[in-house]
Amino acid sequence: MAAEILMLCSGKGGTGKSTVSVLTGASLAAQGKRVLLIELDSGLRSVDIIAGVYGKTVYDIEDVLCGRCEGRKAIVDSPLYPGLSVISAPYEGGEVAPAPLQRLAAAVRPFYDFVLLDTAAGMGAPFAAAAQVADRALLVLTPDPVALRDGRIVADRLLAGRRPQSRVRLVMNRVQKHSFGKNAPVADLDECIDTVGAQLIGVIPESRELQQAAMAGVALPRDCAAAAAGRALAKRLCGNRVPLTLW
Ligand SMILES: Nc1ncnc2c1ncn2[C@@H]1O[C@H](COP(=O)(O)OP(=O)(O)O)[C@@H](O)[C@H]1O
Ligand SMILES: [Mg+2]
Numbered sequence: 001m002a003a004e005i006l007m008l009c010s011g012k013g014g015t016g017k018s019t020v021s022v023l024t025g026a027s028l029a030a031q032g033k034r035v036l037l038i039e040l041d042s043g044l045r046s047v048d049i050i051a052g053v054y055g056k057t058v059y060d061i062e063d064v065l066c067g068r069c070e071g072r073k074a075i076v077d078s079p080l081y082p083g084l085s086v087i088s089a090p091y092e093g094g095e096v097a098p099a100p101l102q103r104l105a106a107a108v109r110p111f112y113d114f115v116l117l118d119t120a121a122g123m124g125a126p127f128a129a130a131a132q133v134a135d136r137a138l139l140v141l142t143p144d145p146v147a148l149r150d151g152r153i154v155a156d157r158l159l160a161g162r163r164p165q166s167r168v169r170l171v172m173n174r175v176q177k178h179s180f181g182k183n184a185p186v187a188d189l190d191e192c193i194d195t196v197g198a199q200l201i202g203v204i205p206e207s208r209e210l211q212q213a214a215m216a217g218v219a220l221p222r223d224c225a226a227a228a229a230g231r232a233l234a235k236r237l238c239g240n241r242v243p244l245t246l247w
Contacts, residue, residue, distance in 0.1 A: 003036070003112040005105055006237070007134035008171075009158075010141060011150025013121035016173040017041075019214050020140045020204060021118035022050040022081075023226065027234035029083030033113040036075065038104075039089040040096050040119050040126035047118055048088045050214040052080035061087050062094030064104055071104050080219040098129040105133045114237070123157055131158060136167045139198060143172055143179040143186045148195040155198050169201035171233065175246065176206040189246075202233035203244060 008017045008024075018039065025037040038061055039047040048054045059074035064087065071087070078084040108115060117130040131137070137158050141151040151170070158168050172192055180188045193200050204210075207226035213219065220227050232242045 002109040003034075003115045004136065005109070005115045005117065005134045006136050006138060007117040007119055007127075007130040008138045008140050009119045009127055009130070009154055010121055010139060010147065011123070011154040012141070012147040015121075015140050015142045015147050016204070017121075017140045018046045018050060018118050019210060020138075020171060020173055021116050022047060022084075022214070023204065023210065023220065023230040024138075024233055024237070025051075025084045025114070025116050026078070026081035026220070027227075027230035028114050028237065029081050030231070031234055031238065033083065033234075033238070034111065035084050035114045035116065036087070036108055036112045037084060037116045037118060038087045040101075040117055040130060042089050042094040042096070042120070042126070043092045044120065045089040045091055046214075047086060049217045051078040051084060051086045052217050052219070053078055053086050053088065054217055057086075057088045060090040060094075061096070062090040065094070065096060065100040067100070071107050080217075096126045096129045098132045101129045101133050123154060127154075131161060131163075136169065137163070138169050138171050138201065139196060140171045140173050141192070141196065142174045143184075143192060145185050145195075148186070148192055151196045151198075155196050159197075165198075168198045170196050170198040171202040171204065172200065173204045174206045175203050179206075200244060201236050202229065203246060204229045204233070 210226040
């Protein structure tokens with residue numbers, strides 16, 4: 001079976017794309033899927049730390065896309081999450097062009113069940129290249145009006161490219177009890193869905209465990225709420241029906 005290629009994008013920066021990419025990849029891998037996570041955010045590399053491959057990376061995605069090395073040489077297995085492999089972004093520079101990314105995707109597809117493309121904020125080169133390659137897009141947004149409004153612009157761009165509505169899904173990240181309500185800037189999850197115009201496929205809570213594990217480069221404890229949310233998201237991505245609960 002060829003891998004499904006998923007891109008994670010947002011519009012606004014810092015919504016948790018890289019954190020949720022690793023959580024999603026680790027959760028899919030824990031369910032027996034072979035996962036390759038490619039970070040496309042040149043200069044703002046963070047997946048290497050979150051996935052624990054920091055210091056183990058010799059080649060990065062820029063080396064692969066420029067033809068300086070074969071794709072397989074840049075793939076590093078995560079020591080934290082068995083079944084998850086990573087190609088890191090460069091520390092600086094590098095342009096992500098669609099054609100080389102397409103070639104890399106075609107080369108790795110047969111060997112994985114999922115390839116995750118962690119893009120950069122906005123709709124620049126990494127977004128545009130990933131959008132040409134991805135089978136499905138996950139908008140990773142936080143529950144604030146700016147992220148939601150920018151998310152709508154990104155969703156519209158993805159859908160304008162003839163992508164069916166079912167191929168764009170919303171993941172609400174950093175959700176907490178007081179994210180919603182009369183005194184909050186956003187009323188509820190329905191408002192998020194309506195503003196963005198995409199169906200919800202996951203809700204990841206605000207999580208100190210997730211933040212600390214990511215910063216320290218250690219594995220996320222399996223018994224925390226964020227890990228449970230990651231497992232539920234992974235099951236939904238595999239086509240299972242799992243109820244969407246907030247807590
Ligand atoms: N669910 C969460 N709970 C707590 N902190 C989070 C969560 N998701 C992301 N963060 C934090 O938000 C910051 C930005 O996350 P990151 O994944 O780097 O965003 P992006 O890739 O979109 O720029 C990081 O400090 C990260 O630890
Ligand atoms: Mg990032």
